[in-house]
Amino acid sequence: MSAMELTITKQVYDQICGTIGRHPAETGGILGSGDGGKTVDHYYFDYSAHTTGGTYSPDTAVINQVITGWNAKDIEIVGVIHSHPKGHTKPSEGDFQYVKAIMKALDVRGKFFMPIVNVKNPADGTIELFPYMFEECVHCRPQPIAVAREYTRRLNDKNRKHQDKLIKPRFDRIESLYPLDVLRRKTVVCVGLGGTRAFVEELARSGVGNFVLIEGDTVAATNLATQQVFVSELGRSKAEVVCERILDINPAANVTVVPRFLDDSMTDDEFAGIVGKVLCKSPTDVLICGCTDSFHAQARSAALAMRYGTPYLAAQLYRGGMAAEIYFSYPGVTNSGCPRCAMNSRYEAYESGYKNDVTSDGTPIFAITRVNATKGQIALMLLLYREDKSCVYNDMLDKVADRNFVMIRMNPLAGEALGLNIFEDAANPEFGFFDETIWIPQTPNNEATGYPTCPLCGGTGDLPALKGKIKDTRTDWRGEVRDEIS
Ligand SMILES: [Zn+2]
Ligand SMILES: [Zn+2]
Structure with a gap:
């Protein structure tokens, strides 16, 4: 033989x-x-x-x-x-x-x-x-x-080291910008990999070392116009193709592919097992990103971040890509409300039976690229918070800790079409047109601020207090934890 x-x-x-x-x-x-x-x-x-x-x-x-x-x-x-x-x-x-x-x-x-x-x-x-x-x-x-x-x-270990050396120079240009050893240690968990794909891939280019990709969808021909997908990927798992791209950017990255939707079939324990020990041991080394069109999965991703005490980022594109919002939080730093405080009207709408009919129809790819760029910058603010005094991202978060809800106008007609007058308030119309990013002051929802008390955080906006209080994010994101919290 x-x-x-x-x-x-x-x-x-x-x-x-x-x-x-x-x-x-x-x-x-x-x-x-x-x-x-x-x-x-x-x-x-x-x-x-x-x-x-x-x-x-x-x-x-x-x-x-x-x-x-x-x-x-x-x-x-x-x-x-x-x-x-x-x-x-x-x-x-x-x-x-x-x-x-x-x-x-x-x-x-x-x-x-x-x-x-x-x-x-x-x-x-x-x-x-x-x-x-x-x-x-x-x-x-x-x-x-x-x-x-x-x-x-x-x-062979010796050659492996040699290979690492070959790869390392690729990051030379950003070595003075980010502490690369810190980013190598960090884990980005991304729920949803449609339009958000470039955001994840660019984080790999920035030196983030670990990724968990949760997405049950496959690449469809209709995605070619609005997402960074390719004909050669049609029919394949979106999570898998993004994994390949990340490894093609940084072969030393660790990528966990989860070709499933974040729905009730995935328990919290299972989620924790996928992310790994770091989730409980060092939650601020994990950034959970909710980047899906499914409200349920989005709310669940927020609840998971609250339960395990990780930083969190969620993004949503409005109809026709005319505008977008980004919410972000960091336990103990952003004290101005929880995700539910910030997006309460959406929670209430879904709880009373609203069904989302906003698709990526008529959305220019550039609107998606635009949002991903700001998401990436905010992700770096969260990942590099108080990690290295010499890094420009070290304390950026402090300056917007109570303005952790961002809106971007990407079409001059957005205000009128979407009923948002806030852009006109923020930008001098003499100079503004579109592409403004506004950082909107936030408060926890409670009687004092004139809102019904938030059922998730009890109106305190105290995220560290939420950690561990939520027992099952499959149900508790709806607000059933109210009694326990207050
Ligand atoms: Zn065996
Ligand atoms: Zn709240």
């Missing part, structure tokens, strides 16, 4: 590091090949697998969907990959039975890979990979196989 090799593209290897490598043992996924089995160039992380009790049980329904999608594009499944606790480097008897079943079900007639991963450090996604291969004859034992050169190079 000739020596077998497992060749994995660097992109897939990086994706494995960013998914399996970022979780405790017993997570997994499937491996695909678009070149007839020579190279593993496709990978799907089995995000929804059950990983209880120290074994990895794949989510077969989802996996089958992925395989069907691959088949349509002539990508064949060539193996399964999963992690074991450190020191367990061989497929187990259970794994053997599983592969046997899968090879039979898929009618696999050649080799089938089952690499075992040992996660070395979930914080940076370093892994050790032990490749095994099963052959057509399902009775034979799995054979340890050699790894292809491209792949061993990646594993």
